[in-house]
Amino acid sequence: MKKIKLKNIFIHIILISVCILSLVPLLWLLSTALKGRSENIFAYPPIFIPRDFTLDNFKEVLKLVPIVKYVINSFIVAISTVFLNVILSALAAYPLARMNFKGKKIAFFSILATIMVPFQTIMLPVYIITLKLHLCDNYSDLMGYLGLIMPFAVNAFGIFLLRQAFLTIPKEIEESAVIDGCNSFQIFYKLLLPMIKPSLALLAIFTFIGSWGEFLWPSIILTNENLYTLPVGINNLSSAFSADYRLVAAGSIVSIIPIIIFFLALQKYFISGTTEGAVKG
Amino acid sequence: MIKKIIIGILIIFVLVFGFISSKKFFKQNNQNYKITFWSIQLKPIYEKQLNKIIADFEKENPPYKITWIDIPIQEAQKRTLASILSSTPPDLINLNPDFSVLLAQRNALHFFNEDDTKQYNQNLVNKLKYNNKIYALPFYATSPVTVYNKEVWDKCLNKKFIKSYDELFEISPELKTCSNIAPFASSINENDTLAKILNKYDVYSFDSQKDKEQTEKIFSNLNKMYKNNELPKDILASNHREIIEKYMSGQTLIIVAGSNFINMIKQNAPDIYNLSALANQLTGSNKKYDVSLMNLIIPKKAKHKDLALKFALMLTNEENQLELAKITNVLPSNKYALDSEYFKNCSSDLYEQSRCISAKQLDNLIEFDFDEKNKKAINEAINKTLEEILLDKNSSNFNIKNKVETLSSQVKNLQK
């Protein structure tokens, strides 16, 4: 009993030190956002605890930019992107992990190739294609949202992740289902998909964060301020002429909160949804 | 299975058909009367005024409407390039001269007549020429001023503040010993910062022996400062904003910064701001000053070039430029606005002082430059040479001489 306790203390020490390291930038952000007018936020060495504590910066941010509108836009884009990614990736991952078909290797490596090329290098053609497809807010808000969503509607990382998740499931489970007379879609939908819930939740979180933080693409493609997503919107807190870093920091804090909420909401899928039940059954 | 295939094919059909026909469904309204203007992060401070200018313009020019899009500074070049390559670029774009000249060199811009530039300060217009053709209209300017920590300066040196880089090289060791802070910081590895310092010593190429010797002298002085920690070691990786941050954090005592950033120091580091004082931009042997510009370009493929020009001229007329200057503390490019009393009467407040100092500097600008062609490559070659010298642990005068010699032949190739 004692041995276990000692071991656990070690684990806690390691984890706590990693956590502290992880928190440094966030703490700086938070302390900057809470500092008052009279404080030098670039003081050196850095001062973490605000002397002139205030929430004014947050109020100011809410006053300066229509943050609720940006949050709604970001939600529309992020949730749709997550939805499409989870569905399309799961559909594509299943045959790559579980079926034999002609051109499987080519299909797999072609899909993988799409994450090997950095977005910056193909951005110009993607921009031109997106305009040609009229996926741009010049035409209508719906097309504007689609222009933000579609280029990221599926990501080879997601396909790869789910393929590997399918691979961890023992073959026997599927074989018994085939004997029961299930067709491949039923096996996929009713049997295998529930078994990789943690990976689906993971993909959802990753996609959500990626979409939420995307700055380059929306700032290239958007022309209508009503469709601005959060990162592009809060960028307006500073101008080319000057910047108040307290406001920028407060804006960043506001933009992190929804991610934490989304993370907590999907938390439960990381706890349940293991294969235990299936193995027993 | 067959049912599924049919459904699949149907879905593809709908998608493809949807894409093709979307043109009809989502036709842009009044495409022909739409003028698009892209600016670089003028929001939030200039938003209200610009909207007013747009409203005035639309009133004068029915049925045309202006679509104004404010673009983040980090992505301005990418977005401009993407739009230039597409078939529908905006009609008027706010851009920096370095990138504009590249576009001009690649035949992507509309050129302006001398007549179009009557209302501008001609010193500024002269900086926007490629092969003697005007590729952009000046939008606004900053002529940086020297900001220094007066308290430390007075405590350590107790004399009048310096005017030139030569004086800086002289007093730097003493200031460092006394304060134990790196006296000077500058983003010497960023764009044309270093090239502009050379220009101040009348170096515009590296052809003559005189040019090379002058360059060697400057490089070896900077090298001495760097090795003695009189320049912060990380300036090679810093941009001008990070240099200002360094000043705000009290890790350096003297910087050269645009007057619009004075307010940033006030907002973010009030204590340092209260200890600061201003002086003219540090000069070289020709006692002249440099200027940074933002300009307006019209892409070659723009649909409404005439109206874009008209709008640009309105944006930079006397009244609107004065307003812009009042809000942001940058300098107008409009010569009538520059003549205003506003730039002659300033209180002792640093923010106001910077305005009068920098406006006065415009009368005495460096006229020449390294070649406008391959300007970026030339700047880069100059920066790399100094970088090598600074990072070489034992760079002797002989080494520096050799490196300047190499630089000379590189630049000669680029200027051809």
Add this chain to the structure above:
Amino acid sequence: MDLKKSIGAYLFLLPAGIVLLVFFFIPFFQTIYLSFFSYSNDVYKPEFVYLGNYIELLKSPLFLKTILNTFYFLILCVPFLVIFPLFLAILINQKIKYKNIYKILIYIPVVISIVVVAIAFKWLYAPEGLLNFFVEKLGFAPIGWLSDPKVAMISVALVTIFKGVGYYMMIYLSALMSVPNELYEAAEVDGAVGFKKHMLVTIPHIMPMIALVSTISSISALKVFVEIYVMTKGGPLNSTKTIVYYIYEKAFENLDLGIASAGAVILLFIVMIFSVINIFVFEKDKYTL
């Protein structure tokens, strides 16, 4: 492998395939097309130069240096990113308190924008910053974290590691949840405890996920860009200039679109070879492709 079965598989792949076709393959083929042209005189009338851009790149010492730099970066961060997050995931997966809090806190760096992370790291790395404070306390000369060409890449790799640990840890955690408890019980019956238990049960079971992390982290290391952009801009003396940063500069700073496109094609080639090797090493016996 009858046709009917193949068609079923294709149907599953179809929706993702269409999106990838439109937003990746077509743009990428255009990039290949552009790579045979020179844009140095006129963006609207590019000049056909055959393989000129490729030859120019492969002859350029700077480009070859960026390839070496990129691989150096990969060696610096990938092994750590494959092993350390697994270690953390196993720790968190123990029966301990405050699991969820740890999970979120370690994941925080992933959600914070790289710009903010860069500001924090630039402090740590400043000439008189926190890190040098400790270095000098230990009696060493201060280190030029971002100004010494020998050290700069390591400093940048630390930023990547900082942002990556939580990310890969989550991937491992989701995989660890699928390890059936029975396997551990069986191993314990056989007398395996602690570290040995994990080597015998955990690692083999989540091998596909280790392969994934290894492949994905290698790919992202080979196309590293943002960290370089915010930390060093490729300096000092090009010591942190990577392939993508080089391509970026060519395209968006110098407007040499042809060269940039050729660089992108060469990059894909390099990453592809590397990934094929990576996957075959992991999957040669156990998992058929």
